Amino acid sequence: MTVLDNNIHWHNTLVSHVERESRNCHKSVILWFTGFSGSGKSTIAHAVERRLFELNCATFVLDGDNVRHGLCVDLEFSQQDRIENIRRIGEMAKLFTEAGMIALTAFISPYATDRDRVRALVEPDRFVEIYCCCSVEMCEKRDVKGLYAKARKGLIKDFTGISSGYEAPMNPELSINTEGQNLDECVDQVMAYLKLKNVIS
Ligand SMILES: Nc1ncnc2c1ncn2[C@@H]1O[C@H](COP(=O)(O)OP(=O)(O)OP(=O)(O)O)[C@@H](O)[C@H]1O
Ligand SMILES: [Mg+2]
Numbered sequence: 001m002t003v004l005d006n007n008i009h010w011h012n013t014l015v016s017h018v019e020r021e022s023r024n025c026h027k028s029v030i031l032w033f034t035g036f037s038g039s040g041k042s043t044i045a046h047a048v049e050r051r052l053f054e055l056n057c058a059t060f061v062l063d064g065d066n067v068r069h070g071l072c073v074d075l076e077f078s079q080q081d082r083i084e085n086i087r088r089i090g091e092m093a094k095l096f097t098e099a100g101m102i103a104l105t106a107f108i109s110p111y112a113t114d115r116d117r118v119r120a121l122v123e124p125d126r127f128v129e130i131y132c133c134c135s136v137e138m139c140e141k142r143d144v145k146g147l148y149a150k151a152r153k154g155l156i157k158d159f160t161g162i163s164s165g166y167e168a169p170m171n172p173e174l175s176i177n178t179e180g181q182n183l184d185e186c187v188d189q190v191m192a193y194l195k196l197k198n199v200i201s
Pocket of ligand 2: 042043065
């Protein structure tokens with residue numbers, strides 16, 4: 001059934017997207033961090049948000065585990081549920097940009113088609129794919145949450161990098177080497193990109 005069959009109609013807003021951006025003094029974009037578990041998505045996203053917040057930007061981080069506590073509590077890690085998880089996050093991130101904010105998302109988001117589907121939801125320059133590039137060996141060594149150890153023991157099924165695939169972005173707006181750079185250097189790289197593209201001034 002389509003939305004029209006269902007008698008659902010769009011109601012236009014009285015405050016435009018451009019007006020919201022103009023009040024915030026920055027562009028609204030989605031900063032989509034992708035990479036293996038432990039590659040640094042959350043660490044970098046939150047550190048970038050802190051820097052942006054200090055610059056008076058309107059920001060919010062949507063983080064994998066947090067979202068799975070609420071909006072996506074009904075989803076697991078099968079391929080079908082991961083697709084639905086990313087679809088919901090994408091729609092939510094889009095709403096944040098419509099509210100004039102910079103939405104930072106930290107999800108493994110292993111499948112290219114799912115990320116591309118989110119990309120297609122917004123204007124081309126509003127989706128910034130940021131690949132946190134780190135070998136699975138290093139991520140496993142870090143094992144921040146002890147998940148790799150559990151996955152190796154077979155206690156977690158469909159674990160990305162161990163028993164489930166990861167499709168690295170072919171053409172991300174930014175690729176950050178989190179293995180060869182420290183956190184500050186990674187954050188600087190994101191901030192420099194945002195300035196270069198006039199997202200912030
Ligand atoms: N350059 C770096 N950038 C980010 N994190 C780094 C860097 N160097 C080391 N680390 C460490 O790597 C770990 C990254 O963990 P983090 O929770 O951010 O990963 P994640 O990608 O969000 O994983 P998950 O998908 O499980 O949530 C942290 O312990 C962090 O301190
Ligand atoms: Mg994380």
